[in-house]
Amino acid sequence: HRQGAGGGRAGMAQAQKPNQPSLSDVLEPRVLIPALEESPELAAALLEHLPQGDQSVQGLREVLRSPQLAQAVGQLDHVLQSGQGRELTSSFGLGFGMGSQGPAAVAEMLASIQEQEDKNRPPAPAPDPEPKVGE
DSSP states (O other), X not given: OHHHHHHHHHHHHHHHOOOOOOHHHXXXXXXXXXXXXXXXXXXXXXXXXXXXXXXXXXXXXXXXXXXXXXXXXXXXXXXXXXXXOHHHHHHTTOOOOOOOOTHHHHHHHHHHHHHHHHHHSOOXXXXXXXXXXXX
């Protein structure tokens, strides 16, 4: 009987796993490099964080493909998914609770980053209202 109960818990754990990306999935060079090519503003924002001699699109591509970045992203992903990232994320100024573990914690962090970016982005100018027909 115990074997069935343990198997049931394992099955429940698998069923509860959300189908959400890891940081390694999100920060995959195959995804980021085309995004940088499509958005010069994004590339420019990232370039300023590179060392002075490497502030070029080619330098950015090299960093994104580097094993060092892949390792750092993997470590950050592990910290977030293990539920131990509360202090780390608060040091980034991200105000989310870290109540989740696993991929849900990564999704919470990404949503918090998006929310912070949306707050910091200046509002788009309101479109001019179109005159109604007959006015």
